[in-house]
Amino acid sequence: MQRVSKCFKMARDKYYSNEMGCTFSPYNSGQYSIFLYYLANTIFRAGGNYKLATKLYYLNKIMHSVDWYYEIELPEYFGVEHPIGSVLGRAEYSDGFYLFQGCTVGGDKGTEPKYPKLGRNVILYANSTVLGHAIIGNNVVVSTGTTIINDRIPDCSFVFGHLPNLIIKKRNPDEIEKHISDFWIL
Structure with a gap:
C-alpha cells in the first residue's frame, strides 16, 4: 500500500487523490490494476513467493485485461485511464508515465533484443504503440493510434501517425507542462 499511496498522491485525478489525501478503491479498475501490479512486483522484488x-499477475490479467508482468519495473508513479487491453513489456519506464486503453510497449525479438526507453511524463493515448529501440524524451504526448518503432522522439513533443510517416511537433516546454499538469502534480 505504500507504493500505491506514493503513486496516487502524485495524481491530479479526483479518483486517485483529493484534499483528504490518497484514495484507494478496489472498485476502480485503474486503481485496482495498479495495486495488483505493485503487489505482485513487490513480492517478486523481495525474492518471495x-x-x-x-x-x-494472472488475476490482474483476467480482471482488467492488462498484461503487466511482475518482472517489469514500472515507475514509482504512473497512471492509467481505462487500462483494458494494455500490454507493458520490457522497457525502461520513468515517473509520470500515463496510458490509456489498448496501448502496447515492448521490445523486438531480434538476435539482440532492444527495448524502448521512455522519459519522464510520457503520455500514451489510446491504441498507441512503442516498440523496439525507441527512445522517447521527457514530456512527450503520443497521440491516439500512433506507432513508434525504433525512433527517437525529442523532449517536449507531440507525436502523431505511423512509420515511416511519423509527425513530430516540438512544443514550448510551458505548453507541454500545462498539458502534463492535467495528469500530475508537478
Whole structure:
C-alpha cells in the first residue's frame, strides 16, 4: 500500500487523490490494476513467493485485461485511464508515465533484443504503440493510434501517425507542462 499511496498522491485525478489525501478503491479498475501490479512486483522484488506473484499477475490479467508482468519495473508513479487491453513489456519506464486503453510497449525479438526507453511524463493515448529501440524524451504526448518503432522522439513533443510517416511537433516546454499538469502534480 505504500507504493500505491506514493503513486496516487502524485495524481491530479479526483479518483486517485483529493484534499483528504490518497484514495484507494478496489472498485476502480485503474486503481485496482495498479495495486495488483505493485503487489505482485513487490513480492517478486523481495525474492518471495513466485507462485503468489504469478497468481496476482494472472488475476490482474483476467480482471482488467492488462498484461503487466511482475518482472517489469514500472515507475514509482504512473497512471492509467481505462487500462483494458494494455500490454507493458520490457522497457525502461520513468515517473509520470500515463496510458490509456489498448496501448502496447515492448521490445523486438531480434538476435539482440532492444527495448524502448521512455522519459519522464510520457503520455500514451489510446491504441498507441512503442516498440523496439525507441527512445522517447521527457514530456512527450503520443497521440491516439500512433506507432513508434525504433525512433527517437525529442523532449517536449507531440507525436502523431505511423512509420515511416511519423509527425513530430516540438512544443514550448510551458505548453507541454500545462498539458502534463492535467495528469500530475508537478
